[in-house]
Amino acid sequence: MDIKQIGEFGFIEQIADRFKSLVPKSIYGIGDDCAIIPANENDDFVVSTDLLIEGVHFLRDKITPFNLGYKSLAVNLSDIAAMGAEPVGAFLSIGIPKDCSSELLDGFTEGFMALSKKYDTPLLGGDTTKSLRDLMINVTVIGKCPKGKALLRSSAKGGDVIAVTGNLGDSAGGLNAILNNIELNSHTKHLIEKHNKPEPQINEGLWLAKQNGVHAMMDISDGIASDLNHILKASEKSAIVDLQKVPVSEILSSIAKKYDWNAAELAVSGGEDYELLLTISGECATSIAQRFYAEFGKPLHIIGEVKAPVEKPIQWISGEEKLPDFKGFNHY
Ligand SMILES: [Mg+2]
Structure with a gap:
């Protein structure tokens, strides 16, 4: 069987299964x-x-x-x-x-x-x-x-809200600009810089881990359409995500319009934004978002909600309207 059939994540699962019995209880492995x-x-x-x-x-x-x-x-x-x-x-x-x-x-x-x-x-x-x-x-x-305070993907709870620490899709827009040799101006340069020089959210991650009510967290490397699935699978939950609330920069919106790109799709499926994706207890979300803004001078964007597990892991909506699925990035 070639790798395309089992996929990147199928391969990782196979390896994890084979080594599971060798990992001591005190260690959290793959x-x-x-x-x-x-x-x-x-x-x-x-x-x-x-x-x-x-x-x-x-x-x-x-x-x-x-x-x-x-x-x-x-x-x-x-x-x-x-x-x-x-x-x-x-x-x-x-x-x-x-x-x-x-x-x-x-x-x-x-x-x-x-x-x-x-x-x-x-x-x-x-x-x-x-x-x-x-x-x-x-x-x-x-x-x-x-000890014991690392934020896991498996800790999302029903009723949590889903949040991200910054705009999504700029990096994918930058990659589009690079691959299509799009004319350089201050906007396209900004997107390319986002792609080529991402900023790890170290201080944001440290701060969020100290707040009561922050449950699950991961970074966004493949796009939330793929990455959110990892949290949902590990936590045995499903989610509703509102595309209208997914933060997209004005620069990406304007360049997307100019070149007829789908900005929403770049935001959820593009990947390599390296922002943080997290779930927060519903009651604490507003207060944490306010304090996050006071601490970092930028919003914590609430984009959806964690639900009890159903067959379809993510229901995408745009306001009231239900949308079809998006796929995240997969190497194969
Ligand atoms: Mg990661």
Whole structure:
């Protein structure tokens, strides 16, 4: 059977099943944004790893070396943010093809280091090797949080509201602009920057994890049409999401109109926004959203509601109107 038939997530499930019996009870293994490992009496470590391959995740001539370094660490730190944890350190393994210049590697290191400094995430080790063709970058990050306090995908409760920490779809719009060689202006540059230099929501994640009433959390890497399913599946729930409430930037709306893109579809299916997706107890939602605004100067957007499990995991609506399904990004 080829990988297309079982799909990316089917493959992950197969592996998880086979290793389940080897994972001690004190450790949480495959199934969330990070694994959780006890550190000492008071703390847990959280660990995640991500692979970026040239031609699959990035095009070498469409991203600056600086941004490539920044993004390589950012997508990993985003998984630490998703647990509500604080970064401890990073490991970098890199497969370098012959045609990679020392200027590229230098720029890459500068970008990686800029984010490293911003969130106190020193590089602690790694590996370098020759690659026959493509540039390959693997980053592993370790974070720390108070024992038992990491926010899991499996903790959503019926009656929770669903929230996101920022606009969705800008990154997918940026990718569209890159792939279609769309004319550069301040708007398209903004979208491309969102795609090439995402910002991990570390401070937002840490803050949210401290609030009573925040239940489940993950980061948005594949688009909420796919990512929300992970929360719903892990929590055995369903959801209603109102497209009118899904935040889309004015820049994306105007560019989408100009080039006849479907902005709503980019927002829910595009992915790579690296905002946080969370569920909050219905009673606490308004107060948490108000305090989030006071803390970060930006809104926490409530986009839907968690429901008892039904056959269809997500019911999409637009105001009163029921909509057909959206699909998230899947590598195969
Ligand atoms: Mg994630």
